[in-house]
Amino acid sequence: MIDLNADLGEGFGRWQLTDDDALLTSVTSANIACGFHAGDPVIMRRVCEHAAAAGVRIGAQVSYRDLAGFGRRSMDVPPADLAAEVAYQIGALEIFARAAGAAVGYVKPHGALYNRCVRDPGQAAAVVEGVRLAGTPLPVLGLPGSELHAAAAASGLPAINEAFADRGYRPDGTLVPRSEPGALLDDAERVVARCLAIARGEEVSAVDGEPLRLPARSLCLHGDTPGAAGLARRIRAELDGAGITVRAFA
Template identity: 70%
Template structure:
């Protein structure tokens, strides 16, 4: 079984990026923007209401405070401050999740923060400290082998490794930086093939053609990719055709 997650709620005011309604008919977990890289109270509330109605698990997608840069600009936030900001974002989303009759079920960093916590122990530890501060012992989603997942385990939290069907990988098993050409895979057939390879064989082809082992419990399809809802639907159909049960991680 594998979880299928997508980044949702990435709108602000009159600006909309993700097709939340369509994606919530396909995914099993929703990484909801908490206001720091995207999202506002109205957007957060609507996504939580829809997710609860459709039985989709709600996750807090925490970010650096970078609304103008969509959370994708590298920052170096002091640990104590980052922990507080992480807890703040979880708390904000929790209000709307509980109002919808459910709760925040996990935490996943976004963008630059996600990438930073792969190798940076201080930033990874700060994010986990924020999760602990927010309470509830929430699971943490991150890249396999990352400092983030190691810090989560050290804190007694459930570490959930994930893979990206629509992102290119380095031979070391990390994501190719978005500033590089072809970092995001837009060919639908390729995304579908890679998703099945992750779930069935636990491998992905890196940019140099080598095969990299990626043991994942959750599979991400980015909500801001053009045609994301259709891609996610094709991915889910292909997984189920390959005998893979699609469901939220335990």
């Protein structure tokens, strides 16, 4: 059994980066941008409505306040401020999720915040505090063994292991930075093969060729990857064809 998630709602005003409706036909969980790295009230409302209609679980993709940098620039935000900003983003999305007859089911940091929370216990604890401040003990989606998961476990929040279909990995199980070679996988055959291997609990290859096992309850496909919607359809079909149940974890 595996969950398939993707980043949705990554647009602003008339600008749209992700093909939300097409991705919603394949994924089981939607990481919806909450306005800090992308997204706006109109987009958030629309994607929540469409996700609810499709039976796709809604997740809050929280970020540093960085529209200009798409949330991919690391920032030194005071923990109390970050906790408040995380709670603010969750609360904003919850309004639109409830209006659509659904609810926010989990939280996932985006971009630089996601990567910072792998190794920074202070920022990780602030994200978890923000989840708790929002009022519901939501599951937190992140890398296995991360500081984010340690903070979530310490606070009694469910920590859900995630693996990436289209990102390169270092031998230690962390992601290759986007500024380095091998950060993105653009070979569809390789991406599909990796997804099947992860779902079956088999080893995959790190960027240096070393074998790596990625324990995961959820697989992420980036919505802004070229051809993401078509790739998501293929991944879903391959998982279904292999007898692997694709179901939301939340």
